[in-house]
Amino acid sequence: SYVLTQPPSVSVPPGQTARIPCGGNNIGSKSVHWYQLKPGQAPVVVVYDDSDRPSGIPERFSGSNSGSTATLTISRVEAGDEADYYCQVWDSSSDHPVFGGGTKLTVL
Amino acid sequence: QVQLVQSGPEVKKPGASVKVSCKASGYSISTYGVTWVRQAPGQGLEWMGWISSHNANTNYAQKLQGRVTMTTDTSTSTTYMELRSLRSDDTAFYYCARHQGDYGDYYFDYWGQGTLVTVSS
Numbered sequence: 001s002y003v004l005t006q007p008p009s010v011s012v013p014p015g016q017t018a019r020i021p022c023g024g025n026n027i028g029s030k031s032v033h034w035y036q037l038k039p040g041q042a043p044v045v046v047v048y049d050d051s052d053r054p055s056g057i058p059e060r061f062s063g064s065n066s067g068s069t070a071t072l073t074i075s076r077v078e079a080g081d082e083a084d085y086y087c088q089v090w091d092s093s094s095d096h097p098v099f100g101g102g103t104k105l106t107v108l
Numbered sequence: 109q110v111q112l113v114q115s116g117p118e119v120k121k122p123g124a125s126v127k128v129s130c131k132a133s134g135y136s137i138s139t140y141g142v143t144w145v146r147q148a149p150g151q152g153l154e155w156m157g158w159i160s161s162h163n164a165n166t167n168y169a170q171k172l173q174g175r176v177t178m179t180t181d182t183s184t185s186t187t188y189m190e191l192r193s194l195r196s197d198d199t200a201f202y203y204c205a206r207h208q209g210d211y212g213d214y215y216f217d218y219w220g221q222g223t224l225v226t227v228s229s
Contacts, residue, residue, distance in 0.1 A: 033215035
């Protein structure tokens with residue numbers, strides 16, 4: 001089945017830009033969605049359909065998708081952005097969602 | 109406003125069953141499918157299965173086939189996930205999540221608060 005690959009961790013100083021990649025075979029042909037997961041809280045979608053942002057999500061969160069890599073970009077990173085981030089696509093061949101392994105964002 | 113409210117924490121012995129509920133409000137449960145996802149301690153998100161809003165069709169993760177059942181009671185706007193023959197590695201937070209978007213490109217716009225299921229002898 002379809003596999004999504006994320007680095008286990010990304011670290012950035014506050015105020016800098018964090019980029020979290022999500023690799024998959026020809027992922028550019030799929031819609032990619034991103035979730036933020038903080039301890040003790042339910043996941044929150046921060047980007048959907050590659051680059052759209054739900055209401056209430058800061059403009060600092062953006063997404064792109066091309067070729068074999070989708071990327072979640074968080075500009076002007078804040079301490080409150082520290083969380084695990086998961087990418088997700090829907091695998092049409094098996095008709096179910098696939099999640100990446102998750103990336104822990106650490107704000108130094 | 110849209111809310112998914114799950115049942116409370118459960119402690120079960122190995123071999124037992126657990127049934128977690130997910131009550132929807134603020135929208136018609138007949139309009140959106142529901143996916144169940146779990147997260148074991150220190151692990152990532154694992155898809156368990158989904159149930160369709162239209163015809164109650166289901167699709168379960170292969171590793172859980174035969175142990176999991178998802179149902180919907182439209183009269184109470186509640187979706188259920190039952191997991192049988194529990195093992196210690198079923199210990200996890202269990203989440204329900206509402207489908208959103210186009211068929212074949214679904215994402216999850218609203219999530220339940222999570223239910224901790226602990227399996228221990």
